[in-house]
Amino acid sequence: MAYWLVKSEPDAWSWDQQVKRGTKGEMWSGVRNHTAKQNLMKMKKGDRAFFYHSNIGKEIVGIVEVIREHYPDPTDDTQKFVVVDVKAVEPVPQPVTLAAIKAEPRLKDMALLKYSRLSVQPVTDAEWKTICRMGGIK
DNA sequence: GCCAACGTTGGC
DNA sequence: GCCAACGTTGGC
Numbered sequence A: 001m002a003y004w005l006v007k008s009e010p011d012a013w014s015w016d017q018q019v020k021r022g023t024k025g026e027m028w029s030g031v032r033n034h035t036a037k038q039n040l041m042k043m044k045k046g047d048r049a050f051f052y053h054s055n056i057g058k059e060i061v062g063i064v065e066v067i068r069e070h071y072p073d074p075t076d077d078t079q080k081f082v083v084v085d086v087k088a089v090e091p092v093p094q095p096v097t098l099a100a101i102k103a104e105p106r107l108k109d110m111a112l113l114k115y116s117r118l119s120v121q122p123v124t125d126a127e128w129k130t131i132c133r134m135g136g137i138k
Numbered sequence B, C: 001g002c003c004a005a006c007g008t009t010g011g012c
Helices: A015-020 A034-042 A098-103 A125-135
Strands: A003-008 A048-053 A059-072 A082-097 A120-123
Touching: A003 A125, A015 A048, A015 A059, A015 A082, A034 A082, A034 A120, A048 A082, A048 A125, A082 A098, A082 A125, A120 A125
Parallel strands: A003 A048
Antiparallel strands: A003 A120, A048 A059, A059 A082
């Protein structure tokens, strides 16, 4: 199983809204970047991703699971981009802030810090474990 | 509100 | 095909 991190501005789509969708999940639409698209296409059913609030909060607030692999984005007129469906799995009890990630030496190579504008990013197993521990997840 | 990073567009 | 101009994202 692979790990990922997806970003959303809470004004546009927040963790609370994701949770309200329940097990039905919601498509992760609006990606208009080719690197992010490549990552979406690598996602497999059952993969997990951190849900990060950009701009407002700037913290990891929850974990989602991929429940449907990539298919064409219906909101994309050009037919070039794709979406996956994700459902909320569990909240992060103590949200992990960007500041905390920057302060943690083991996370210095995270894509979040290196490619801050990339909205769908891979996360390594080690990074995943570190952040879970910081967030109070067993 | 500003600005750095970076992707995209368009003139040549 | 190069590169300057411009737009967008996202941290501060």
